Amino acid sequence: MEKYEGKLVVPGVAAGTVFVYLKQKPDIRQQDGQDKAEEMRRFQNAKVRAVEQLNLLYEKVSEEIDQDTAAIFEVQAMILEDEDYNDAVIQLIQEQGKRAEYAVALTGDMFSGFFTGMKDEYFRTKSIDIMDVTERLEHILNGKEKQQIPENEPVILAAEDMAPSELIQIEREKLLGLVTRFGSANSHTAMIARVLELPMMIQTKIKKNWHGEEAILDCEEECLYLRPDDEVKEMALKKIRESQKLIRTMKGKATLTPEGKPLPLYSWIQDKADISRAGRFEGEGVALFRNWYAPFTEACLYEAYKNLMGTRAWRKLIIGGDGGEESKERLKIQMKAALKVSAYGACSLGFYHVATISRLDVVKGLIKETKEELESERIPFKDIPTGILIETAGAGMISDILADNVDFIGVFLKELTENMLAVHLTDQEYPEDTEGFYPSVMRLLMLICDDTKKAGATFILCGKIRRDGTLIRELITAGIDGICVPDSQILSLRECISML
Amino acid sequence: MESFTYTIKCEIGIHARPAAMLVKQTQSYTSEVILSAQGKRANAKKLLAVLKLGVSKEVKVTVTLEGPDEAKEAQILEQYFQKNL
Numbered sequence: 203m204e205k206y207e208g209k210l211v212v213p214g215v216a217a218g219t220v221f222v223y224l225k226q227k228p229d230i231r232q233q234d235g236q237d238k239a240e241e242m243r244r245f246q247n248a249k250v251r252a253v254e255q256l257n258l259l260y261e262k263v264s265e266e267i268d269q270d271t272a273a274i275f276e277v278q279a280m281i282l283e284d285e286d287y288n289d290a291v292i293q294l295i296q297e298q299g300k301r302a303e304y305a306v307a308l309t310g311d312m313f314s315g316f317f318t319g320m321k322d323e324y325f326r327t328k329s330i331d332i333m334d335v336t337e338r339l340e341h342i343l344n345g346k347e348k349q350q351i352p353e354n355e356p357v358i359l360a361a362e363d364m365a366p367s368e369l370i371q372i373e374r375e376k377l378l379g380l381v382t383r384f385g386s387a388n389s390h391t392a393m394i395a396r397v398l399e400l401p402m403m404i405q406t407k408i409k410k411n412w413h414g415e416e417a418i419l420d421c422e423e424e425c426l427y428l429r430p431d432d433e434v435k436e437m438a439l440k441k442i443r444e445s446q447k448l449i450r451t452m453k454g455k456a457t458l459t460p461e462g463k464p465l466p467l468y469s470w471i472q473d474k475a476d477i478s479r480a481g482r483f484e485g486e487g488v489a490l491f492r493n494w495y496a497p498f499t500e501a502c503l504y505e506a507y508k509n510l511m512g513t514r515a516w517r518k519l520i521i522g523g524d525g526g527e528e529s530k531e532r533l534k535i536q537m538k539a540a541l542k543v544s545a546y547g548a549c550s551l552g553f554y555h556v557a558t559i560s561r562l563d564v565v566k567g568l569i570k571e572t573k574e575e576l577e578s579e580r581i582p583f584k585d586i587p588t589g590i591l592i593e594t595a596g597a598g599m600i601s602d603i604l605a606d607n608v609d610f611i612g613v614f615l616k617e618l619t620e621n622m623l624a625v626h627l628t629d630q631e632y633p634e635d636t637e638g639f640y641p642s643v644m645r646l647l648m649l650i651c652d653d654t655k656k657a658g659a660t661f662i663l664c665g666k667i668r669r670d671g672t673l674i675r676e677l678i679t680a681g682i683d684g685i686c687v688p689d690s691q692i693l694s695l696r697e698c699i700s701m702l
Numbered sequence: 703m704e705s706f707t708y709t710i711k712c713e714i715g716i717h718a719r720p721a722a723m724l725v726k727q728t729q730s731y732t733s734e735v736i737l738s739a740q741g742k743r744a745n746a747k748k749l750l751a752v753l754k755l756g757v758s759k760e761v762k763v764t765v766t767l768e769g770p771d772e773a774k775e776a777q778i779l780e781q782y783f784q785k786n787l
Contacts, residue, residue: 273719277749280722284750316754324717325756331718332750497720497786498711 204428206406208381210421210630211392213690214401215441216379220428221357222413223364225337235301242295245302248342253279255338256367263370267397268478274366274390278335287313303343310336327389334365358419358426360408366390374398379419381426383408397478452693452700456486459678460702467696468520469689470664471510476689480510484692487684489664491522491554491591491614498532503539511547519549520612520662520686522591525565526555533565537572544584552589552612557597562590562607591664592650593617601650605657612686613650615665619643634668644676651680662686669698678702704733704776705766708783715758720787725749727782733769735779 235241256279263272281287287309294305314329314336356378363384369391379401385391386404395402401421418427418438427434457467469485471477480488488510493503510519521543523536540551553565569588576583587609592598598618605611619633620626622643633639647663654661664686667673674695677685687695712720728735728746735746739761744751746765757763765783767776 277718277722280749285748286750313750320756322715322756322758324714328753499785
């Protein structure tokens with residue numbers, strides 16, 4: 203048995219045969235073209251064909267996944283039409299007499315190289331898009347098809363790198379998991395893997411001779427076992443069986459304490475991919491707190507909220523907005539979008555970055571103003587519950603005043619912990635990992651909960667927490683009314699609560 | 703010549719889709735549109751050039767327009783920035 207480490211992107215465990223996916227680099231040894239006009243014609247034709255393929259992909263993905271993911275291919279088609287990209291290729295063909303394949307490959311390297319060196323990870327991932335489009339052109343120019351995944355058994359796919367267009371073209375049923383050497387958690391490929399719920403790990407040194415070998419991909423433990431021994435195999439199969447059992451016993455059920463009291467769990471939207479998957483989420487509601495998902499306009503926010511409402515099974519939508527916005531206009535945009543969507547289903551609206559009484563007054567005043575505006579415009583809305591989402595000790599210390607003025611109080615556990623203990627938690631860490639979670643954070647949490655309940659408001663905890671019976675029991679005793687957690691935790695937490 | 707400055711609020715900066723949408727927006731203008739940020743300049747009508755600027759959240763961008771309809775287009779573009787970026 204051999205063990206290889208990596209970095210988690212999409213959780214899950216997979217057991218099966220490895221398929222090593224090799225990129226076939228087109229042959230570009232012959233650099234110089236014979237006929238410039240012919241090479242230009244070949245490049246232009248390849249471009250037309252590539253744009254056609256990308257348009258088809260765009261349609262396929264909009265239909266099967268969503269518009270946002272499909273936008274990857276819209277952007278790729280725009281790269282093909284980009285003046286600078288085209289100028290570079292044309293110059294290599296016209297002025298230096300290069301073959302179209304060579305001109306395209308060199309241009310792709312040049313532009314992608316530029317993005318590889320960038321500081322911001324979002325921009326670094328652009329190099330993958332440029333390479334992906336460039337490879338598409340190279341393949342068309344060469345008239346070669348890409349490597350095909352075999353028809354029979356589903357496989358654990360191992361690759362140096364996986365472009366979004368490559369992953370999307372493989373049927374989901376053929377895949378158990380994906381492990382790559384390059385790539386990042388913010389890449390489009392990762393986004394697609396999340397939507398497909400495909401266990402994925404990156405930063406693993408892939409070897410060609412893995413091909414056809416038996417393996418276990420355990421993304422939670424961030425490792426791949428090649429030719430696993432019986433013990434590892436049994437552990438992995440146990441994990442797979444347990445997650446299947448969890449699905450069988452807890453899926454579609456309401457979360458109840460052993461006393462029969464409901465404790466609703468809300469699936470917390472973490473990223474764009476989550477929005478597409480929300481229809482399959484397990485929570486009794488969904489919580490959407492930040493606005494990275496859409497351009498900041500009333501129409502776009504409204505559209506995003508409404509789409510979430512439209513997905514089946516939502517009993518409740520919790521929306522979060524930035525209450526610290528300097529611009530009143532932007533604050534009102536969030537309020538208007540949320541209020542308008544309230545006409546379609548149960549929804550509540552909370553604001554973070556509200557840590558002073560003057561800020562609370564601003565937010566309250568603007569909510570009132572927004573409602574009056576909607577009334578005068580005769581736009582239907584419901585009188586939705588409004589709340590404050592606490593993420594600082596400052597807001598926590600005036601929670602009695604805050605709670606007196608709103609319908610619900612939420613606490614961002616990770617942010618509050620970071621603020622109180624002056625630490626930084628990565629996405630993989632739990633607030634409980636911090637030394638001192640007990641008693642300081644817990645004490646303030648209890649104080650906020652107590653103040654909220656005294657004011658007759660609802661108390662909600664927002665944050666990834668462990669399956670820790672003692673902690674959950676303590677929260678229930680304090681009177682907690684709901685918990686927002688990443689969707690991957692819902693079933694396990696529901697089971698834990700039912701067995702307290 | 704018309705110009706305005708704007709600090710990017712969009713979480714991911716002028717990246718991928720926001721960049722593509724901005725390029726589509728400016729391509730319909732008659733003015734030349736130049737983005738300047740962090741000591742670099744880019745033609746706002748070219749996607750890769752805009753992406754190469756690498757504008758993240760909180761970065762201050764100066765937008766300059768030059769052309770027959772510069773005043774009107776600058777106004778529209780400034781609103782576009784406020785709404786979308």
